[in-house]
Amino acid sequence: MIGRRQFLGVSAAGAAVVVGFDPSGRGWVTEAAAAGRPSFAAAPALDGELLLDAVSRQAVTTDLGNIVRRAPRAVLRPASVADIAKMIRFCRAHGIAVAPRGQAHTTYGQGLSAGLLIEMRHLDRVHALGPRTAEVDAGIRWMDLTEAAYARSPRLTPPVLTGYTGLSVGGTLSVGGIGGLVGGLHTGLQVDHVRALEVVTGTGAVERCSRHRRSDLFEAVLGGLGQCGVITKAVVDLVPAREETRTYAFGYTGTAAFFRDFRTLVERPGIDHIYAEFVAPGTAPTYTIHATVFHDAGAPPDDGRIAAGLSAEPEIADAGYLDYAFSIDRAIDALRETERWDEYVKPWFDVWLPGSTVEDFFHDLMPRLTPRDIGAFGAGLIYPQRRAHTTRPFPRLPRRDGSPWAFVVDINTVSPAPGPDPAFAEEMLARNVRLFARTRERFGGTLYPIGSVPFTPGDWRAHYGDRWPAFRAAKRRYDPSAILTPGAGVFGG
Numbered sequence: 001m002i003g004r005r006q007f008l009g010v011s012a013a014g015a016a017v018v019v020g021f022d023p024s025g026r027g028w029v030t031e032a033a034a035a036g037r038p039s040f041a042a043a044p045a046l047d048g049e050l051l052l053d054a055v056s057r058q059a060v061t062t063d064l065g066n067i068v069r070r071a072p073r074a075v076l077r078p079a080s081v082a083d084i085a086k087m088i089r090f091c092r093a094h095g096i097a098v099a100p101r102g103q104a105h106t107t108y109g110q111g112l113s114a115g116l117l118i119e120m121r122h123l124d125r126v127h128a129l130g131p132r133t134a135e136v137d138a139g140i141r142w143m144d145l146t147e148a149a150y151a152r153s154p155r156l157t158p159p160v161l162t163g164y165t166g167l168s169v170g171g172t173l174s175v176g177g178i179g180g181l182v183g184g185l186h187t188g189l190q191v192d193h194v195r196a197l198e199v200v201t202g203t204g205a206v207e208r209c210s211r212h213r214r215s216d217l218f219e220a221v222l223g224g225l226g227q228c229g230v231i232t233k234a235v236v237d238l239v240p241a242r243e244e245t246r247t248y249a250f251g252y253t254g255t256a257a258f259f260r261d262f263r264t265l266v267e268r269p270g271i272d273h274i275y276a277e278f279v280a281p282g283t284a285p286t287y288t289i290h291a292t293v294f295h296d297a298g299a300p301p302d303d304g305r306i307a308a309g310l311s312a313e314p315e316i317a318d319a320g321y322l323d324y325a326f327s328i329d330r331a332i333d334a335l336r337e338t339e340r341w342d343e344y345v346k347p348w349f350d351v352w353l354p355g356s357t358v359e360d361f362f363h364d365l366m367p368r369l370t371p372r373d374i375g376a377f378g379a380g381l382i383y384p385q386r387r388a389h390t391t392r393p394f395p396r397l398p399r400r401d402g403s404p405w406a407f408v409v410d411i412n413t414v415s416p417a418p419g420p421d422p423a424f425a426e427e428m429l430a431r432n433v434r435l436f437a438r439t440r441e442r443f444g445g446t447l448y449p450i451g452s453v454p455f456t457p458g459d460w461r462a463h464y465g466d467r468w469p470a471f472r473a474a475k476r477r478y479d480p481s482a483i484l485t486p487g488a489g490v491f492g493g
């Protein structure tokens, strides 16, 4: 069957979209040439597909945030790493921007491109699994890797899993990957549990890198926002998985009482994961702690010991390990089915707070936080991260302050209704700019760059601080023509 895409697009080695005949040049004019830009007509032969048709391009003009729109001129559906290398070389020769797209769950255009967009989800194989590592394509979702690892005997799991696991391995390794439902108390971030990477750099070279081999590239791509290369494969840690989980939910109205118990629980032996939710004051409880113990069947934790000395009584819920690990995915799937979740505007605010100022941050924030700041389908979230296990220079955690902890705070704002809402986006982007300035200046916070905080090149230089020269040197070395991943505007966009 010949689909619409084949009528409007080009095959891997085929012709570009023809829009008219140029009598002076005595040739057919392609869409790109008509717009005065280099054409993809001379693109190399590929194993996969290069699509120029409007439908394929329009399908990838935005991300989960629905704030920034940028249509690429071409979409690559790679069938091999060689496809990515060839197209990056082609784009470099023609001065065309390139961005890899995982699941596009960042919210402010970080992964958009007006040039070539690479749909990484088409490379999603598990190449090797267990007993201590997995080698996977970067386009695979964490959920799929987790299911494959858990199906082994003995059962395995990544040591760190984001709350939503429908994210790509390459997408979270490019930002950091904090333990939304697994990891954080006794692990680093996902980037701390990577043994080796295969990367296609901005020159189109395919490189293997690790802590011991091309360590500058390894450092620059883990948490590196796609600036120095496209991660194509990753060797990631696996650890033994437990069969069951028990989660204790504690509710609070006051910031001080909440933090007293939160601080106690993050240090309490036997707890495997903990995070907290918050809402605007006025709705009880304002804060809810979720503390989880992983255990084997028939060996549940001692409830009395977990809850001892706290000021709230817990509600207790049991679940199998995978049911627990995929619980946020189920919630998001339900929102997709009932609420047109993907179409809401999501101007998210995500920051790291130093362990010594996180309480002050909340005492300052809460009197001004309104229900509109979060929205009916949004969330306020707090994740503790033990600093001793963080090893990578990027992402940028706050300056060390003597505390063993740093905290990620998310205000995952969702608009009142689905569909475009430029006024709401503008209002919340302005809030994010104000709130970020306050967070940085008063509380020593840094950006977790998954959300929608407008940043100038100067803000990025400040963000990287003393690591800026190393990051810029890696950019110049591995992406000398500065074609990779312009969305966040780190090097000027």
Ligand SMILES: Cc1cc2nc3c(=O)[nH]c(=O)nc-3n(C[C@H](O)[C@H](O)[C@H](O)COP(=O)(O)OP(=O)(O)OC[C@H]3O[C@@H](n4cnc5c(N)ncnc54)[C@H](O)[C@@H]3O)c2cc1C
Binding pocket: 063, 064, 099, 100, 101, 102, 103, 104, 105, 106, 107, 110, 111, 112, 120, 138, 139, 161, 162, 163, 164, 167, 168, 169, 170, 171, 172, 174, 175, 176, 177, 178, 179, 180, 181, 225, 226, 227, 229, 230, 231, 232, 332, 450, 485, 487
């Ligand atoms: C519901 C939800 C829950 C979340 N929970 C957590 C959580 O618990 N912990 C956490 O840390 N984060 C969480 N996030 C944020 C998430 O980790 C980031 O937004 C992540 O970047 C999304 O992955 P993705 O595959 O959608 O990446 P994309 O949004 O597609 O890409 C992110 C950036 O990385 C680049 N990129 C993508 N693939 C590659 C690659 N292979 N090589 C190089 N660069 C690449 C893109 O160009 C873009 O700049 C959550 C997000 C959502 C929507």
